[in-house]
Amino acid sequence: MDAIVVDGLRKRYGDVQALDGATFTVPEGEIFGLLGPNGAGKSTAVRVLVTLTQPDAGAATVAGHDAIREGGAVRRAIGYVPQESGVDRRATGRENLQLQGRVYGMKRSDLRRRIDELLEIVGLSDAAERTVDGYSGGMRRRLDIALGLVHRPRVLFLDEPTTGLDPEARVSMWEEVGRLAAQESLTILLTTHYLEEADELADRLAIVSRGKVVAEGTPNELKSRLSGDAVHVELADGRVEDARRILEHVEAPVETTLADGRTLISRVPDGGQALPTILAALSTEGIPVASVSVNRPRLDDVYLHYTGRDFATEDRGA
């Protein structure tokens, strides 16, 4: 059965078309990633699925319930870990978990056991009686995740689970999420703008750009759809058009020019073989090269391929 079905969601905020017909499906038990730069519409999609936001058009089903018409049933079935956590900072970790469990109508004794269990799982047992004010960023994020799991949901939404964490905390959070998915037999939908995170965590992912899903598949499938290597050539001067013509000539057609205005990216069957030819041709024409690199397909190449835009530039721009 499918845990999440999203069909043609549209949502507009003023001048911004946050969702523009987003469509994807998440089977039960999967960790599914929505990958895209800041402002791509990932969080809006999640907010529609957790019933916070009403879409302008389209349909969404979560855990077998219509997310637009059966909000109450959806809310009981899901856990939501928002981007900005919303914990009560003046309360302790345990008190936050208690309040969360109570609004789900959990029995006192069951709730106490569940809280102890979750505190153990996320490694906050020792900090449980301290107020959240004194928690580190990583601890706060682990508490957020525990809050989303108190009532044993079937589907968990993680909106940017590691944004703002240092690299070490991020890696330990990845381990945490992977372990939880297995232990609690959860379906997880997570959004991220970290390519490594999507690569590392998601069984399958959808690449989101400007409110649309532009590609969907396992990280390996998406990468293998791009044959060959990407050759990045950074020119020492701005003769981009000349260089482009030369590269076309040596059968290294230029896929795009990066936003810095002097880096060209070509996709070739074998980067190692093509590189000397490319450099020789540029040097013959007297175009100086500042740097070159050959890259195996990565998710940012996938993004570039499907949107024609550079991921890092888009992420900064939004």
Next chain:
Amino acid sequence: MKTLRDTWYMIGRQARNLLREPIWIVILLVQPMVWLLLYGQLFKNVTRLGGFGTTSYITFLAPAIVVMNAFFSASWSGMSMVFDIERKFVERFLATPASRLSLVLSQIVRSALTAAIQGVIILIVAAALGVRVHAGLAGWIVILLVAVLVNAAFAGFSQGIALLVRRESTVIALANFITLPLLFLSSTLLAQAQMPHWMRVLSDFNPVNWGVRASRGVVLPGTDWGAVGAHLGYLFALSVVTAAFANWTFRVYKRSL
């Protein structure tokens, strides 16, 4: 049922946070004490003007200070809603089965209960200064009920504004805008008989004055229970109206998400 239970849980959270920083309770009592102890002494001869129903200005003033305090604290009670919205506390609970109404009601009830507790303390200090509540225990209950209703009526309004504008500065500006006019258009500090005619007419429509008249009515001898009951009734009706307003603005806020 679910609404009442969730409201109770949310109030529990706020009460706990308040008790965790008890310094707040002291800070919140400084202002009414200044009015009672300093202002009350400064103007103690004002009763010679007549029409106060007593020669003791502090007896005249104390029940009104309970009302004024309830009104002042209510006028900025929306701040904690703005804070909870900014901190995304409200959003987190909107994605749970928590009753929507409880998120608004708990703010109003918390505010009103705080006013009642402060009211008790103000009355105890007043009693120590020799103020006698003529109607006895029933009088104390009426005064605290007035404090709860005046506070709830204005807290509902403040919550509603907070949900519409979602900015601390606007909530404070509005509080400043309404508090002094409504204070001076009431008989809180001066007998109704000493007010200019036009102010006396306006004060009949001032909910703060409804509260002052009801609470003062049970402190001074010759309580007119019909008038006390009527003023309590007006305040209750107004509380229902502003709570409904707050609930409606909560829906507006939700639609904006």
